[in-house]
Amino acid sequence: MSAPALIALVDCNNFFVSCERVFNPLWHDRPLVVLSNNDGCAVARSNEVKALGVKMGTPWFQMKDVARRYGIVGLSSNFVLYGDMSDRVTAVLREFSDEVEVYSIDESFVGLGSACAGAESPAATGQAMRRRVLQCTGLPVCVGIAPTKTLAKLANHIAKTQPHFDGVCDLSAMTESMLQLQLSQIEVGEIWGIGRRMADRLQRLGITTAGALRAAPLKRLRAGFGVVMERIVSELRGIPCLSLDEVEQPRQQLIASRSFGVPVRTVEELGEAISTHVSRASERLRRQELVCGAVHVNIATSRFADTERRYLNSITVGLPEATGDSRVLAGAALSGLTRIFREDCHYKKAGVVLLDLSPSSVCQHRLFNPAADDARSAQLMVALDAVNARYGRDTLRLGSAGLERRWQGRSENRTPRYTTNWDELPLARA
DNA sequence: TCTGGGGTCCTAGGACCC
């Protein structure tokens, strides 16, 4: 059997910040953050800002003092620009290999089967990629090379954090003892697929590093953590469980959501916002040549509102026929909103509800690929319709009970709860 | 005053059927 083909993970360094620097050299030496929508919080940080200890997702207003003291520049995000830069990086990578899986806006997996032909080593190919991407786009990238995706991610982490690797780390070139030494220095939470919760659980079992997880008994982990963990551990051992997907799959859902900058006080405003969301979503839907079979509307008060009562409710409206027609989708979304309100007795009594809180709304579309199995789509759509017709408001109640449990499970000191009962909300009356 | 906006996959458990 031949050695498994190698995979490279090519990841742009501080991607959004680097994109901004390409177009404004003045910012090369300044500590920089790129901010989320409404300039809410930091979604990208330059190395200088990272060194100051500013965490990903820190709200801008909370770092204003630090920003003033150290001259941090905060920039509004420009996702059209980042998408364009991302496409350029992908185009360069395709010069090296036919097997390119665009994993996210700033990283791609690249199959090195053909890319290494004629090259002195996989690492040399990685260096060539770095030079070429920098030359063509101005963006710095790091490359991690390994026999599996999970190891390639860790290799990339090593390339980024240990300067003597010069931006390229090939784990397949290491001896077993060198590999184990590297992995034993990486916290278990750094592994791709291990989030905070899993990391906590593993740490309680004494498994604190990637090396320890790699050496832990597979069967016990499978029993305790499920199939996802089994795959991660196998991948750490060099057994590929996640294939390279070069062909982009159509989306299964498409979400348009925004937090409101100001409190929304009337149902009418909410309705207008939902129409706007639907129209944005439909536009993307059509651009991706998809149709959708159901519309999901979710409204919630601000997660940060300092009030005892929080409101969160949602509804799924199935469509008789999959469509991308924004008028039909808006109609479905608004009927969902109406239904949420109709099922509240307070609304019925008062006629008008004024929300004196700051809600955010989400509009979500479940999509079906028209080129795929139509019968399956139809069945699913009918099923969604059937569910809503059968259970009506009970569906909502079940949902809210689950959320309540979840919320209580997460907060230790105080247990504010979500309610779907308007009577429990501090509402201004019309 | 101000706290992002997208996505995916897996599993438990209920409804329903034979």
Next chain:
DNA sequence: TCTGGGGTCCTAGGACCC
């Protein structure tokens, strides 16, 4: 007092990712 078992489909929720 007795109270099948196996199967499918579906949803909500939980976990993760960037």
